[in-house]
Amino acid sequence: MANSVLAPARASEQVEITRWDVQRRRTWVLFLIPALLIYTIFMAFPLFNSMRLSFYQGQGLTPDRYVGLENYVTLFTNPLWRDRFFNAVGNTFVFFAIHMLVQNTLGLLFATLLSNTRLFGRNVYRAIIFTPATMSVLVTGFLWTLILNPRWGMLNQVLEWIGLGALARPWLGDANLALPTISLVSSWQWVGLPTMMFLAGLLTISDELSEAARVDGASAWQIFWRIKLPLLRPTIGIVSVLTFIGNFNAFDVIFAMAGARGEPAYATDLLATFFYRTAIAGEHPVAQPNMGLGAAVATCTFLILLTGVSLWLRFGRGGEETLAG
Amino acid sequence: MTRRFSPGMIVTHLVLLAWSLVVLIPVWTMLINSIKPKREIFRNPFGLPSEVTLDGYSNAWTAGRFDLYFRNSIIVSVVSLLLILLLGSLAAYALANWRSRLSNILYIYFIAGLMIPIRLGTINLFQIIQSLGLTDNLLGLIPIYVAMGMPIATFVLTSFIRSVPAELSDAARIDGASEWRVYLSVILPLIRPALATVTIFNLLPIWNDLWFPLIFIRNQEARTVTLGVSLLFGQYQTDWTRALAALSMAAVPVLVAYLLMSSQFIKGLTAGAIKG
Amino acid sequence: MKLRLTLLLVIAMLLGLIPSVSAQGGEIALTMGSWRVDDVAQMQVILDAFHAAYPNITITFDPTNPPDYNATLRTQLEGGTAPDLFYLRSYATSRQLFEEGYLEPLGDLPGLMENFTEAARAPWATDDGLPYGVPFIAVSHGVYYNIDLFNELGLEVPQTWEELLAVAQKIKDAGYDPFANASGDEWTIAEIVFMNIAPTFIGGYEGRQAYLNGERCFNDEHAVAVFQAVADLAPFLPEGQEALTYYDSQQLFLMGEAAMWLGGSWDIPFFESEAPDFEWSVFGIPAPEGQEQRYVTFHMDAGMGLNAAAPDDHKEAAKLFLEWMTTPEFATLMGDTLPGFFPISNHPIELSNPHANAFLALNEGAGLDVRWAWEKLLDGQPDGYTLMQNGALAVIAGTMTPQEAADALQEGLAQWFEPAQKCPAGM
Structure with a gap:
């Protein structure tokens, strides 16, 4: 598992780039886009953004007042x-x-x-x-x-x-x-x-x-x-x-x-x-x-x-x- | 060499039998009490019922609206799984074929999600689903489950597609097949076992999920089975016969499916486990 | 930036797909939010009666699960998707909503001032008395008892707290559980044990106000007496009560294994449907010997609020409904349709349900008050509710003396509640 995680590509990088390759690559990008979009919008982005919100305060759903580390200070002290x-x-x-x-x-x-x-x-x-x-x-x-x-x-x-x-x-x-x-x-x-x-x-x-x-x-x-x-x-x-x-x-x-x-x-x-x-x-x-x-x-x-x-x-x-x- | 009755074997059987009882007795309790009259559960919780009643089931099914919850759970699970398999296999196909620094980074980006529970992003997800107007809507759950399924799907499928001999795809390509064609008619049929593994790894967490329905679904029309069960154990009044019937109903479909397919199921799991 | 754009696009698409709901031909469709998921059928009766009186207005009742209600409502209010009318919790929770501008002020609603006393309006009004909700539902508290078991053991309804404990001892000696109450669901100890008996020992409304304006300290003799009363009950709770839930308690009582249950009136419909032949009635918390005045916790549970952001035609229609809520017809209809939930208006009403009447009868000659923690004590952290609950649980478990529990209450509230800060510190 370890190897496959860290090195998905087989070593041979020296491939001649032909028009055919470019076309294939384009298709691959298209193949990747839907998964990438949904994963980014509904997982990566919310994870990241939720952490950002830990620096904010405010009523209810959208804390919008930047408070720095205040939330952490509250949590720890x-x-x-x-x-x-x-x-x-x-x-x-x-x-x-x-x-x-x-x-x-x-x-x-x-x-x-x-x-x-x-x-x-x-x-x-x-x-x-x-x-x-x-x-x-x-x-x-x-x-x-x-x-x-x-x-x-x-x-x-x-x-x-x-x-x-x-x-x-x-x-x-x-x-x-x-x-x-x-x-x-x-x-x-x-x-x-x-x-x-x-x-x-x-x-x-x-x-x-x-x-x-x-x-x-x-x-x-x-x-x-x-x-x-x-x-x-x-x-x-x-x-x-x-x-x-x-x-x-x-x-x-x-x-x-x-x-x-x-x-x-x-x-x-x-x-x-x-x-x-x-x-x-x-x-x-x-x-x-x-x-x-x-x-x-x-x-x-x-x-x-x-x-x-x-x-x-x-x-x-x-x-x-x-x-x- | 028949060593079926060696002391070691007897101990092995004793240990496994004991555990089997520990597993089966609670399940038995659930099933047997779901057909007892309400009050008898408390008087005689573990014996056979003095009279069999299916009130709990009919009650949960209609008054508890389990017909609706089942429909919702099935819709959410099936649609999410299909999308996970489709998007995941497409992405895995690209990641397996495309060898560059960028694809490497993308691959790591995807599987990093294996380590990070999506629940930690709940606060912002809540805002996103709200701004999309999808609270109280089954449609709000699906993209979350699909995103949640991407890491395991890309991980299992990419390594599986990579293990498919390159000659097969190349032969098709030489015959003039497009990448889409290669994906559809060469790769997809070959990776069916891996698709099964991905299905198993995703079906249970999605079907059994409580967290997101609990937070995003308020409306009865959009409740899933798990949420329905949790509501039956609500703050004020509950009814054990009905609740146990509901528990049984929530568990039995998966249980039966599992028992029928347990060997494939376990094969899929261990396949994932070996690779994972 | 791109993500934002995508999101916006998706939103725009969705908005395009949602058909606009507009009133047709003077017909107005209102929605009503609530936490009473169990009352769907009963509320339909009430809303149908309103529809009969005002045929062009239809109200749809759309409740959410009680533990999620406050958060849901807030989300909806902020997102602009809130119902036109909605149930309001009493005191702090809805006060906050009003202060943030989500609730329409109702100072000029016809019927509101005349048909409700100031005390009845207070849970949904500002300190100056400006109302933002129509008082709707009250729940009562008392001691349920098993009539057959009382007869069998030759017991009388106790008239004093001491008699109650003596009765409990006799029941225990006879091999039954005196009380079905248990701490497996912690809120029950707070709401139907501690706050049920509190008014009797702190002197009802006046006594409670004395705490709220700083004349009394939260660890004075009266507060200690409440915790002491909880401690008095502890030996009479069922074995294993630490893990018995609310539902277990109800079953213990219904099955005749426990003779009494400190409970709330909202369980009348459940008990009636669960065990129609079971003979039970209710008595009020008896006063300790030497105290003439009896008290009942008659809690202002729900008001009805009007969404300040609703369109004007909806507001007008909703106000007609709110006005209707102040009439005697409504009070009678509600009291009869929802037994165990009592109207708050000053109209004298007669209820048809005998159990509901038994609860209502407790009010005669008794001082009525709301649950202790609700007014003002929920406005800060640590809140009075949690402190009282934790203190009562500790007293039952024997990990705190009543005095220590009261001290903890005083100390906790003094952290933020100004009137409590005048008390001498460090007990």
Whole structure:
């Protein structure tokens, strides 16, 4: 992937430019224009322009008063905004950490188990693991809300039934438990994606390598740690960065399970819900959005994402390049 | 070498079976409760229904206006996907053939979008859609979804078209075919698997999207299924039978489509994953 | 520059495509914005009645989802696509709209001054009393109770706060949940628990005004008493209440598992349709022992505003509707069509719905007031609503004492609300 990203053109640049070439080139430009236009107008331009708006203030839809860095100063120093902003940043990192720990570890485990081609029912397992990922986050979120309901929910009933009734909790109402609970639900839903990607990665690792190691007396455990895991490094990097991007964008699951306010007491407030309230919906009951400040929140999220992705580009792909070279 | 019953294999099955239950039980809960009378859900949430009722479905379908929401979701998804495939493959064709510094830059410009969620541009998008008079209009969602789909489409399709042997296109060109002709009759048929991958990668996020309908659609006439479901769980009154029926209805079409095509689906995903 | 141009071109094209909606032959079609998505059928009855009286005016009711309403309306007003008539939230939210020029002043609307008291107009009027909205809907609050369960347990409707707690204890001892209320949806604690009982402990309208003009501090004994009352209720809330939602609460009450529910009148239609055979009634928040005066939170919920940017013929027609809204016919029709939503005008009206009448009966002899946070306390940050909500939740969770919650309220409001700044700091 790395090579194709950075060098799409095959090396031979020294082509004679004939009239025919010019004509072809013209067609290509025509081919590119529609995609370029729609992508620029509805993605690149709004992204750029939203960041510009973070330097503006004003009522409602079109902040038009240039205020310099005031929005950022408010966001970082005014206790009202600062506390919620850093709370949301912290929560988002916790959310991400749990996904890395649970979703991606499980994904790696399932992929390793599924990569055994002799496994009976392999395709069925694979299909089941991926099933929740096809459903709307809203649907799974509401569904789990019912399951976790302290009064009627199955989880607490099952706990009681197996004699662990003491562990029953109001999962989504406890400020310490709500975010981990929702993170686990989200991991439940998305574990199919890393599973597929790891599986694809594992299947490209030739059997001969592990077979040779087995002949040399290596245990399955050693083969996994010494051979497969190192070869999976690029996939791990990609899975991590995709998880990172996805989590810093997560909104639906909180909206469905905890509401846009990140209840209880902002314990599940993520950057996306904070952004939604600040820029779009406002706080109940006044519901007065502040677009300039919201734009500042979006820009900060963007910068966090950019830092993460740059770190990955700088370090995370090291293994891959070694492999490729 | 049949090792089906080796201890390792048994553990493998136990782990995967346990997880399958964790996946299937909630889905079962949703389906079984959607056909129970309202109050029974609370008294007996996980057993079989004492009587089967389809009220939830008929209610959600007509009173909840799910007929309308489905139509809207289908329109938005299909139109967006067709446009993504068309514009994406055209652009990918050009990017794959045209080797210059400019095309390189354009390529990076496109795939940079893979790293940046479009939601961060919501504020300005809101203004643009508003100034186009497209709030409350399905037409307002489509260009956003198409733009959102461009990075993955150009990325997957460009690398796929590049892997098509150049001789095929060149042979057609020597026969006097225009670029348009080459694209249509040589490249398009060859990249069908990649088009499937792009479809899969885009269909789910578009069909399941809540964010943009939530922000841009206020009017009942233009609501999508996901937005409709979220409204059924509104601030004041909700009705679990109807809500679960709605959840089931929102999930089942995708679920059935997925189960029917799961092998192609997964092939497409892993193909994308290998390349991605 | 090019992008701007493209955008402009697209806009121009679209505008060309949109057929111009113009009045034909004196027929005027108005639109009405609202957050009451559940009232589509009922509003149709009311609007049809108006159409019958004024055949050349048709009004289309076009509601949006409650949480999105304010933002939507603002967007529409700024974009010039707002409806001609629209529901107005009380106090701060609509005041801002008026100050920005989006609302037509209604000082000369016939019937408005005569048929509504000054207090009734205040939520949609400037400090000088210039109205910019017609008072429309009020909602009441009280304690729903399960009649059968009360009979079964031999309980009487409590007359004092202490009796209420004693009744709750008896219900709890009998194995039922005394109250169905829960903090899974945080707004319910603010709006139907805290602000439901507040007037009783702060002395209704006069008491509330004393806070707003700086005579009282927000952590005085009365404010502490409200938080204390919330704390009194905490042990009687259902187990797992931290995660039970509004809907769960309604079901707990309807299923007979909880005997009482601090709730609002707007749920009458829902309860009636959800469980038609269920016998319930309502009593007002009882006053603590030794206090004669009872209070009811009778909240001014919605007014009707007129879009200042509407074309003149629309404005004229809309004013006819607004004038009609001040008549006794309208008050009766509205009260009967939308049980649980009460007209605000001074006409004596009789309602046909017994549950609505039960709520209305609570008002007799009681001091009426709006929810505490609405007037003035929403105008700054941190707003009074959020502070009260967070304080009440903390008291229920046991992480704050009532005194600490009141101190936090005072401290938060003192950050921007001038009358609160006179109070001694640092408690």
